[in-house]
Amino acid sequence: MTAVAPAQPAAAAAPGTAPFFAVRDIHAYYGESYIVQGVSLEVHHGEILALLGRNGAGKTSTLRTIARVDNPVLRAGEIWLDGKPLHRMKAFEASRAGIQLVPEDRRIIQGLTVEENLTLAQVSPGQGWDLERIYSHFPRLAERRRQEGVTLSGGEQQMLAIARALARDIKLLLLDEPYEGLAPVIVQEIERILNEIKAQGITTIIVEQNAIAALRLADRAVILDTGEVAFTGAAADVLADQDLRKQYLAV
Incomplete structure (x- = not known):
């Protein structure tokens, strides 16, 4: 059997410079359940990172911790985006700093058309994509x-959710299971x-159970195993x- 590579630090940034995005030894909890156990990773500007692992490995929890949503709760560690300390921010502040999360459930706003969903997302005119x-x-x-956005097909709703993130002032795109439940042609x-x-140079972290598809897209990969980094x-x-x-992936 091929030896499994241990987790290694991400490639170092140029001397005297910090990585565009960095997670430093974060620990996060749902209540008293210890979910994210000392995860560290780096993403360079314009790079796509695939965050992979089996069900329950802590992928979505890590993504939600990065986005600074209410749960899980970050209890230790640091998260930096382009020199800004996200670990000190609430979710709305992290969003204003450039973090845009596309959750698995997409959260299309009922009663609004596609264009209204997009227009509402443009809270900072001129900052995101027009x-x-x-x-x-x-x-x-x-x-x-x-x-109306909620009447679109599942794949079209996923497109709308991604487009809505791009309509905001975006520095880091977080994608949680973008292929979930979609037919192969829509994938x-x-x-x-x-x-x-990717060709536009947007820095991205993708969590996806379809590991092969995510790896084809990504530059680098981090594999989680029960809340810890097993491979970089x-x-x-x-x-x-x-x-x-x-x-680690059963594929």
């Missing part, structure tokens, strides 16, 4: 701009959009190491 730019990358949304469409976003390395290395994937 409608013209969004529609150029999401032609399906352009076709359905007058349709391919979402992959196309995410590759276009190039996404291509994980794709090439079947034994590593079987041990």
Whole structure:
């Protein structure tokens, strides 16, 4: 069996510079349940990181901790985005600092059209993508701009949720299970959009049970196992190491 690489520190930034995004030894809890157990990771500007692991490994909890939502509760550690201390912020402050989370349930606002959902997201005019730019990358949304958002198909709602994040002042995009429940042909469409976003240089962390799809998209990967980092390395290395994937991802 191929030896499993231990967790290693992310590639160092240039001397005298800090990484664009860094998580330093964070510990988070749901009540008294210890969920995120000393996770550290780095993401460089314009990079895509796949955050992987089996069900219950702590992936979504880590993503929610980064976004500074109410649960889980961060009890120790630091989170830095472009020099700003997110660990000292509430969720709305982290959002204003540039963190945009696309949750698994998408949270499309009932009663609003596609375009109204997007317009409402543009709380800082001129900071995020404007409608013209969004529609150029999401032609399906352009076709359905007058349709109520919650009546879209699952894949179209996922597109709307991603587009809504881009409409805000974004520095780091957090994607939680973007392919969940979607037909393969729609997954391919979402992959196309995410590759276009990658080409735009948007820094991204993706949590996804479809590990192979996430690894094809990502530059690097971090694998969690019961709340701890088990592996850090190039996404291509994980794709090439079947034994590593079987041990931690069951794929």
